[in-house]
Amino acid sequence: MALRAEPPDGGWGWMVVLSAFFQSALVFGVLRSFGVFFVEFVAAFEEPAARVSWIASIGIAVQQFGSPVGSALSTKFGPRPVVMAGGILAALGMLLAAFATSLTHLYLSIGLLSGSGWALTFTPTLACLSRYFSRRRSLATGLALTGVGLSSFAFAPLFQWLLSQYAWRGALLLVSALSLHLVACGALLRPLSLAEDPVVGGPGAQLANLLHHGPFLRYTVALTLINTGYFIPYVHLVAHLRDLDWDPLPAAFLLSVAAISDPVGRVASGWLGDAVPGPVARLLMLWTTLTGVILALYPGAQAPTALVALTVAYGFTSGALTPVAFSVLPELVGTGKIYCGLGLVQMVESIGGLLGAPLSGYLRDVTGTYTASFVVAGAFLLAGSGVLITLPHFFCLSAPTSKPQDPVTEALDTKVPLPREGLGED
C-alpha cells in the first residue's frame, strides 16, 4: 500500500468516525447502563451491593490498564484485527456471564474477559481516528465521543426492557449479541499507512521513546490530575443534592441534564478545536480551568436555579475537554506513535479516575459535607490545567499547526509547531 503523505481528513475517515461512535456507545454506554443489572444481581446472588459493584469496577480497571496492550498490538498488527478480536472477547465475556452461577463467575467473565475485550477496542479506535484526521481531528473526535452520552440514554431503558422480557440471563445473552457489533465496527477500520510509520519503529521502541519524551510525560501528569477531579460530580452529585434535601427524582433528573449538555459540549469543542489556530492544548486548558472553577463553585450554590445552571455548565465544559484531550496527543508525539501514546496515557490517567471517587467519598466522611470534595476536585482540575501550560509552545500566537502548508515536511513532523521538534525527537 502506498504511503500517504498526510492524513486524509475525510473520505473513509468519516466511516472511522462512525465506527468510533458505535464503539464508544458499545463500550462506555454498556458500562454506564450496567447499573440496571445491578439490582438483579443483588437479588439473584443474594450478595451485598458493595460486592456486586466490583463487577463494573473490575471491568473498567481492566479496560484502562489493558489499554497499552491494545495499543502495542495495534502498532504491530494494525487496528482492524485487534479491534475485531476485542469485540469477540467482549461478547464472549457477556455470553459466559449469562450462565453464571456465582458472583465470581461474573467477576471473571464480565470483569476480566469483557474488560480485556474493551481494552482492545476503544484505544486503538481513537488512535486510528487521530491518524485519519488532522485539520478536523477535534471535530471528528468530538462527534465520535458523543456515542457515549447518547447510548447511555438509549441503553438504560433498553436494558430495563430486556430484563423485563428475558430476566438477567437472557438479557446478558442479548447484550452479548449487541457487543458483537464491535467486530463489525472493527472491520471498518481500514489500515492507513502514513509516511512517518517506518521511521518510528515497533511498539517496544515506541514505548521506550515515549517514556523519555518530556512533553508527553507532563501531558500524562496533567491528564491524571484532570481525571482525578473529572468524575466527581457524576459520582457524588446526586448524594450532594440529597444532602441539600432534594428528592431523589429531581436529583437524578439533574444528572440527565448534564448528560444532555455533555455531547453538545463535545461537538462544539471539537469544531472549535479545529477552527482556532494554535496548539489545541490551550483550548484544553481553557475547558479544564472552567470545569475546575465550576466544581469549586458548587458548594456555594444553594438555590435550585444556581445548581441547575452549574450542572448544565459542568456538563458542557467537561464534555468539551474530552475531544481536545485526545487531540493534544498527536500534536505532541506524532501520529506514528499515537497508538502507544494513547495506550500509556489511558493507563496512567485511570489511576486518577480510580482514586478520585474514593478520595472524594473519604473527604465527605471526614468533613460531613461534599464541600471539601468538590473544592478538592476543582483544585485537581486547576492543577492539571496548570501543568498544561508547561507544554511546548503553549504561548505561540499562531503556529502553523492546523493548516498543512508543506506536505513533505508536514508528513515528518505531523503538526508539531516547529518542524525541528519532531525531527529532533526521532
Next chain:
Amino acid sequence: MRSLPSLRGPRAPPLPLLLLCLLAPVRRSSEDGRTPAASFTSLPVREEMMAKYSNLSLESHNISLTEHSDMPVEKNITLERPSNIELTCQFMTSGDLNSVNVTWKKGDELLENNYLINATGSILYTQYMFTIVNSEQMGSYSCFFEEKKEQRGTFNFKVPELHEKKKPLITYVGDSVVLMCKCQDCFPLNWTWYRSNGSVQVPVGVPMNNKYVINGKNANETRLKIMQLSEEDQGSYWCHAIFQLGESEERIELVVLSYWVPLKAFLGIAVEVVLLVAIILLFEMYTQKKKKHSDDGKEFEQIEQLKSDDSNGIENNAPRHRKNESVGQ
C-alpha cells in the same frame, strides 16, 4: 281505618301505652345534658367485657360530620390482632340537636344499645365501644345522624393487606426461583402458599420435598423456593397471610422460558454481524480493485505530466498532483 274503631274500643288503654313506647326512643335522644350513665342501659355488660379483654390494646377512631356533608365519610382501619375498639362520631349542626336521630349499624344490621350519646354546645357526640376478637366482627361499622338529611360515617375494619404490585417473575427451565411475600408493618400468625389452575387454588409446598422449600427470615415475610423449574410450573402463585382476624392474599405470576427463546435472538443477531463484516470487507476489496485499476491509469498520466513538467522546469506540481489524488480518494 275502619278496623281501628273496633280495635280502639276494647283496646283503648294499650294505645296510649303504644304511643308512649314509640315516643320513648325519640324522647331519649331529644333530652339535653343527659348523663352518659342514664342513657347507657348496658353499662354492666360493658364493664364485664372490659374486664375480660383488659389485656387487649385500645383503638380509638373519630369521624366528624356536618349537616352540609354531601358525601358519606369513610375511614379505613387496619387491624391485625384482637383489640378493644372505641368509635366516636361527632355531628355539627345549626339546627336543633334534639331532633337528630342517632343510630349505629354494622353493615346493614342495626346495633342495639352499647352506645353513648352526648351533646355539648352545637356538637352532638356518639360513641360506640366494643371488642373485635374474631373475623366475623370485622367489617364496616357506621354511625347515622338523621336530621332532614341522613349523614353517615363509616369505619371499615380490614386485616393488613399485602399490597406490593409485582411484575411477573421470569425464569428459565432448570433454574430455581424464590417467590417472596412481605408485609410492611404487620406480623401474620402464619403464611401459606397456593397455586391456581383457573379459579381453584391448590396448596403448594405442604409436603416439603426437594422441589418446594418454604421459609422466611422474619415473621413478616415468607419465601417459597421452587427448584428444578419446568414449563409446567408456570402460572399464578398465591401467598396467604393468616391473621387472627382474617386472611389477606397476594398474587405472583411466574413465567418459565426455555433457553432457546433468547438464544434464537442471539443467533439471529450473530448472523447479522457476520453479514455486516462480510459486506464491509467485500466492499473494501472491490474498491481496492477499482482503485488499483485507476491508479494504473493515473500513474501513466503522472508519468506523462512529469515528462512535460520537466520540460517546463516546474517541479512542484508533482507532489501537489499526488496530494490532490490521494485527497480525492
